[in-house]
Every structure is written in structure tokens, then in C-alpha cells.
Amino acid sequence: MADGTNNDPRLAVEISGIRFNNPVIGASGTFGYGLEFADLIDLNRLGGFATKGLSARPLPGNPPPRIVETHGGMLNAIGLQNIGARAFVEEKLPLLARYDTRIIANVFGYSDDEYIEAITILNDGDGIAAYELNISCPNVKEGGIVIGNSPTAAARLTEKAKLASSRPLIVKLSPNVTDIAILARAIVDAGADCISLINTIVGMSIDVNTRKPRLSYGTGGLSGPAIRPIAVRMVHEVARAVDVPLIGIGGIASAADALEFIIAGATAIQIGTANYYDPTVTMKVIDGLTAHCESHHIATIKGLIGSLE
Amino acid sequence: MIETIATADSNRELAPGYRLLTLDLKEDVPVRAGQFAMLKPHASLEPLLRRALAVYRVHSPRRISFLYQVLGRGTEALARVENGGAVEALLPLGNSWPDAIGANQRVIVVAGGIGSASVFMLCEKLASTGVDTQLLFGARSEPTAIGCGLEDFRALGLPLTLTTDDGSLGEQGFVTGALERELLRSGRPRSTIYACGPWVMMKRVAEIAVQFEARCFVSLEAPMGCGFGVCVGCVVAVKTRGTNEYGSYKRVCTDGSIFPAESIRWEVDPIAH
Numbered sequence: 001m002a003d004g005t006n007n008d009p010r011l012a013v014e015i016s017g018i019r020f021n022n023p024v025i026g027a028s029g030t031f032g033y034g035l036e037f038a039d040l041i042d043l044n045r046l047g048g049f050a051t052k053g054l055s056a057r058p059l060p061g062n063p064p065p066r067i068v069e070t071h072g073g074m075l076n077a078i079g080l081q082n083i084g085a086r087a088f089v090e091e092k093l094p095l096l097a098r099y100d101t102r103i104i105a106n107v108f109g110y111s112d113d114e115y116i117e118a119i120t121i122l123n124d125g126d127g128i129a130a131y132e133l134n135i136s137c138p139n140v141k142e143g144g145i146v147i148g149n150s151p152t153a154a155a156r157l158t159e160k161a162k163l164a165s166s167r168p169l170i171v172k173l174s175p176n177v178t179d180i181a182i183l184a185r186a187i188v189d190a191g192a193d194c195i196s197l198i199n200t201i202v203g204m205s206i207d208v209n210t211r212k213p214r215l216s217y218g219t220g221g222l223s224g225p226a227i228r229p230i231a232v233r234m235v236h237e238v239a240r241a242v243d244v245p246l247i248g249i250g251g252i253a254s255a256a257d258a259l260e261f262i263i264a265g266a267t268a269i270q271i272g273t274a275n276y277y278d279p280t281v282t283m284k285v286i287d288g289l290t291a292h293c294e295s296h297h298i299a300t301i302k303g304l305i306g307s308l309e
Numbered sequence: 310m311i312e313t314i315a316t317a318d319s320n321r322e323l324a325p326g327y328r329l330l331t332l333d334l335k336e337d338v339p340v341r342a343g344q345f346a347m348l349k350p351h352a353s354l355e356p357l358l359r360r361a362l363a364v365y366r367v368h369s370p371r372r373i374s375f376l377y378q379v380l381g382r383g384t385e386a387l388a389r390v391e392n393g394g395a396v397e398a399l400l401p402l403g404n405s406w407p408d409a410i411g412a413n414q415r416v417i418v419v420a421g422g423i424g425s426a427s428v429f430m431l432c433e434k435l436a437s438t439g440v441d442t443q444l445l446f447g448a449r450s451e452p453t454a455i456g457c458g459l460e461d462f463r464a465l466g467l468p469l470t471l472t473t474d475d476g477s478l479g480e481q482g483f484v485t486g487a488l489e490r491e492l493l494r495s496g497r498p499r500s501t502i503y504a505c506g507p508w509v510m511m512k513r514v515a516e517i518a519v520q521f522e523a524r525c526f527v528s529l530e531a532p533m534g535c536g537f538g539v540c541v542g543c544v545v546a547v548k549t550r551g552t553n554e555y556g557s558y559k560r561v562c563t564d565g566s567i568f569p570a571e572s573i574r575w576e577v578d579p580i581a582h
Contacts, residue, residue: 030540036537052541061558066544067534069382076540276540277358277397
């Protein structure tokens with residue numbers, strides 16, 4: 001495994017003044033607090049990772065069953081179980097300080113005030129590069145998707161979060177809307193520095209023997225390769241609608257998958273579900289992007305962003 | 310914890326629906342009794358997620374076996390792995406069976422169905438250390454008992470009580486009935502019970518343990534996304550002070566898979582609901 005000294009400068013990208021050694025970021029909810037991967041990959045080679053959604057206070061999450069596999073993907077209804085923003089600042093950040101990677105703190109609340117409270121706590125933490133506002137989680141009854149479905153509510157929260165934040169603000173969009181470009185424009189007008197998309201798509205799986213939903217929550221968020229074409233299309237739509245950097249998310253498991261998003265308009269990408277079935281996938285994607293640059297004589301991957309012909 | 314591509318040395322059927330997969334590893338992997346691995350055929354995206362299987366036997370640090378029941382898409386895919394086939398493996402995962410503590414300690418191991426896979430190494434250890442052990446082995450029928458490794462368990466030489474639901478082998482009835490009789494017969498004040506089997510069986514084992522004031526440890530299973538603690542998909546409800554009506558949760562993969570039975574909220578089944 002390579003160490004932090006061999007980062008390929010061709011892969012470096014920048015988002016809101018933050019330099020990422022490469023565009024490969026572990027997606028929130030699939031990367032824990034980063035440390036869980038320390039034995040499996042070289043965190044110093046990672047472009048960055050987004051933490052599990054952090055709320056002002058710890059959350060227990062939904063009752064089990066919480067996940068079910070589907071064809072080409074999985075449904076989850078974890079319900080944002082997390083240790084809370086304060087514990088992240090005090091217990092996890094000091095352990096992460098030894099790694100040279102960009103830490104994006106994903107933030108969640110059940111009301112605008114709770115989002116702001118979490119951001120205020122995280123402002124005390126050292127080593128956080130940016131915040132990612134989770135306005136798109138489909139697995140909680142309040143907050144999350146309710147805000148994410150309304151351009152007005154999303155813009156209002158973005159404005160408040162931007163004011164409260166001491167760091168660049170990424171807003172993570174829900175795909176569960178009629179027109180994602182309208183939402184993206186509202187959020188950018190409200191001050192978002194960057195948009196990440198897409199979060200999971202609301203889905204359902206039923207046990208035909210018990211005639212009950214397979215998830216205790218009923219519905220869940222669909223992720224994995226099955227949603228990738230939808231995500232690529234939405235990144236393309238949003239790239240044409242706004243003028244801030246985008247982070248593409250949705251079923252990425254290879255360098256080719258990542259390149260689709262970059263060509264569609266993403267500056268960086270996040271890898272989610274693939275981390276579960278291949279914990280070293282981020283390293284493979286970085287290696288694959290380097291190989292692509294070599295074989296196509298690409299001087300910098302930045303030149304590929306939004307290069308769809 | 311090692312992420313590797315292993316080679317299938319054999320993958321044979323022991324009984325209809327029950328198989329034994331033996332993997333050759335590229336490096337030494339220290340495995341403790343009760344630990345598990347996440348496995349899937351190499352380079353296959355159907356199914357997407359790896360499946361958690363208990364390590365059944367360690368033949369050498371580079372050669373281990375998994376006893377499994379073919380139940381769904383994941384285990385069906387594993388069943389199709391041919392000799393020499395490549396298997397993606399993450400291991401060893403989870404905690405291990407704690408030692409029995411105290412003078413004159415006596416042990417009862419309860420193996421229910423394919424739950425036998427999780428307790429075989431424990432039984433090997435108990436047999437080699439001479440701890441006073443009773444093995445209670447329950448299966449649906451004679452073929453399933455064979456499929457769950459009955460002959461391997463017999464070869465250990467531990468005192469064994471066998472039950473089958475249909476009475477085709479051993480005593481007819483549930484293994485929990487045998488556990489009650491064993492505790493009544495021996496009046497064991499310092500028994501430690503180790504159990505692995507279906508949720509409903511372990512729930513009853515936990516009740517019996519309370520009734521007879523025995524220490525009891527259970528190995529749990531739950532649908533797992535990752536196996537190493539990041540997805541938080543495999544939780545069980547535990548009896549600690551919580552913040553919602555279900556109490557708090559622990560991850561089967563990294564907080565377990567082995568838990569003290571009294572810590573579990575048995576009314577919240579992590580698989581069915």
C-alpha cells in the first residue's frame with residue numbers, strides 16, 4: 001500500500017479553497033468516523049471522508065431490521081444513529097489528527113435550531129475542513145427529507161447554517177424531488193459553497209410470507225450501483241443549473257464510475273455502499289484514476305470536470 | 310482484520326442445504342473461537358454484500374473452514390464456488406467466547422441448528438482443556454444434524470445430548486428442553502451456558518439461564534452490510550439506558566457477536582419484526 005508521500009498531483013482538486021489530494025471521498029454514513037478504516041486502507045491517500053451524520057445530541061437510530069439487500073443495491077433505515085457532535089469533537093478528532101486527509105463533518109438535526117446547535121459545537125473542533133448539511137436523509141420522520149423536499153425550507157436552513165458556520169458549507173441534496181435543479185439553485189442563492197448529490201432514493205422491500213416491510217421503519221434509502229445512472233443524470237442537471245463545485249455520489253465502485261460523475265460536472269466524488277462490500281475500494285478508485293490519467297495523457301483531472309461532449 | 314482473496318480448497322455438501330467451505334489464505338490469520346468472516350465470491354456483484362459466516366474450524370493459520378446453510382442469494386452464490394475458486398474475505402471479525410470463570414466451573418454448550426458452526430472451536434477448546442462440559446446439540450431432523458456437523462462434534466468426545474424436532478435422531482423435542490433437564494438433574498450452581506442458534510431458541514435459553522442463575526453467553530446474527538462497524542445495520546437492542554422506546558443498540562459485528570444473554574432485549578428480534 002502506498003503512503004502519503006506518493007499522492008499523484010494530477011488528481012488534486014479544490015473545493016471552496018480546500019485542496020483535496022484527489023477527488024475520492026468516503027461518503028457519510030458508510031465511512032463511520034474514518035478510524036474504522038485505518039487498518040484496512042491508508043487514510044493518508046484518501047482525498048477525504050464525510051463523517052456519519054452528526055447531531056447536537058447522540059441519536060440511537062431506528063430499531064432493527066435496518067438493512068436489506070436488493071438487486072444491485074441495498075435499502076437502509078439506520079435512522080442516523082451517531083455519537084453526537086460533542087463526542088466527535090472530543091473523542092474522534094484528536095485521533096484523526098495524525099492523518100493527512102480532509103474531514104467533512106456531516107451535520108443533521110430535527111429542526112433548524114438543532115442543525116445550528118450541531119454546527120456551533122463542531123466549530124470548536126480542530127481539523128474539520130468543511131460541513132456537509134444533511135437535508136436529505138429519508139430515514140427520519142422529521143427534519144431531513146422534509147427540509148430537503150422544499151426549496152424554501154432548504155434555502156432558509158442553508159442561510160442560517162452559513163451564518164453559523166466557520167467553515168465552507170456543502171449541502172447534500174435529496175433525489176426524492178420533482179426537479180433537483182430548482183432545489184440546487186435555491187440552496188446556492190442562499191449561500192451554499194458546494195453541493196453534494198445524491199443521497200439515497202426512498203424505496204421499500206416486502207417479505208411476501210409475513211406481508212410486512214423487510215425494514216422495521218417501513219421504507220428505506222436505496223443505494224449502490226442500481227442508482228448510479230440516476231445520480232449521474234442529476235449531477236449533470238445540477239451542473240448546468242448552478243455555478244458552485246459539485247460532489248457526485250451514487251453507486252460509485254470503480255474509477256470508470258467516478259469518471260462518469262466528473263465528466264458530468266462533479267469536482268469530486270463520494271464512495272458509499274461499495275465500502276461495505278469492498279473496504280479497500282477507495283484506494284482502487286484512486287489507483288484507477290491515476291492509470292486513466294496515464295493512459296489518456298491527462299495532465300490534471302480538473303480538465304475533465306464537466307467535459308461531457 | 311485482514312482483507313484478502315482466498316482460494317476455495319473444497320466446498321462440499323454435508324446434507325441437503327448444508328455445506329462445508331474450506332479456504333486457503335495467503336497469510337496467517339489468527340482466529341479465536343466464536344469469530345466470523347465476511348465472504349463473497351470474488352469479482353461478483355450478485356449479491357452485492359458479503360455474508361457473515363462463523364469460522365467453524367481452523368486447520369492451520371492459513372486454512373479454515375466454514376459450515377453454512379444455503380438460505381438465500383448470498384449463501385447460494387457461495388455454494389456455487391468451485392474448488393480453486395476465489396473468495397473475497399474479511400477476517401477475523403467480532404469478539405470471542407469468554408472463558409468460564411470460577412472453581413468447579415461447569416459448562417453447557419447449546420448448539421441449535423447451524424448455530425453449531427459458532428461453537429465448534431469452543432467445544433474443541435473445552436475438550437482439550439478437560440473442563441466439565443455438556444454439549445446439547447439440537448437439529449430439525451437427522452439430515453440437518455449431519456449437515457450441522459454432528460460427526461465432528463461427536464469426534465470431540467464430549468458428553469453429548471442430541472435432540473431433533475421430528476425424533477429421527479436422538480431425543481424428540483427442542484434442545485431447550487434438554488437444557489432444562491440438564492440443569493434440573495445436575496443442580497449446577499456455577500454453570501456457564503454458551504449458546505448459538507435461532508433467536509427464539511436463544512431467547513428461551515436466556516430465560517432458563519435466569520431461572521437457574523447460570524451465566525449465559527449467546528452468539529447473535531443479524532443482517533450485516535460491512536461486518537466491521539461502519540454501517541450500523543446489524544444492531545441489537547440492549548438493556549442499557551436509552552433515549553428512545555427501544556433502548557440503546559449495540560452492533561453485532563464489533564460489539565459482539567457474543568453477548569451476555571442478560572444484556573439483550575429479547576423482545577426486539579433483529580431479523581424479523
